[in-house]
Structures are given as structure tokens and as C-alpha cells.
Amino acid sequence: MGLFRLLFWIAIIAAAFWLWRRLARSSATHAEKPDAMPKAAPMVRCQHCGIHVPRDHALAKGEKWFCSQAHLEQGSQSSEH
Structure with a gap:
């Protein structure tokens, strides 16, 4: 037992x-x-192509946002004319 x-x-x-x-x-x-x-990052829309990117990865010129340097340059050229 x-x-x-x-x-x-x-x-x-x-x-x-x-x-x-x-x-x-x-x-x-x-x-x-x-x-x-992860926390959701604020998104902005590229003024040139319309793609949405996180704001901390986007490039700003004034109140407009762009997804890349090329679109920033193209967007600023097209707004001058």
C-alpha cells in the first residue's frame, strides 16, 4: 500500500x-x-501616381506628398507649367 x-x-x-x-x-x-x-502608420497619397505610402517614407513639398524623388521632381515640374 x-x-x-x-x-x-x-x-x-x-x-x-x-x-x-x-x-x-x-x-x-x-x-x-x-x-x-505594430501600430498603423498614417498613410498619404502620392500626388503624381496616387499610390498610398506611409507618411514617414513619403517626400513632402509644401502640402503635397510624393512616393519617390522622381515623382517629387515630376510633380513639381508639372505644377510649374
Whole structure:
């Protein structure tokens, strides 16, 4: 009977340890998920081609936004004429 009690308590302790680790791991992943999601960057529309790009990657001239240096130059040339 003593061996049965010992095996019983070992099984209970092992199950409790497994359950504790599983709950600790799932709460850690839930805590990381909101921080892992990137924030949406404000988008602007290129005045030349109409493509939307993140504002921190776009080039500005006055109140107009452009997706590349070439479109900035083409856009400024076409607005002068």
C-alpha cells in the first residue's frame, strides 16, 4: 500500500507542475500579443501616381506628398507649367 501512495502523490505533483507550467506559458503569450502588433502608420497619397505610402517614407513639398524623388521632381515640374 505504501508504494501505491507514493506513486499517487508523485502523479499528483507531476500533474500540478504540468498544469502550472501550461498556465504560466499561456498567460505569458497573451501578455506579449498586444505589444507584438505594430501600430498603423498614417498613410498619404502620392500626388503624381496616387499610390498610398506611409507618411514617414513619403517626400513632402509644401502640402503635397510624393512616393519617390522622381515623382517629387515630376510633380513639381508639372505644377510649374
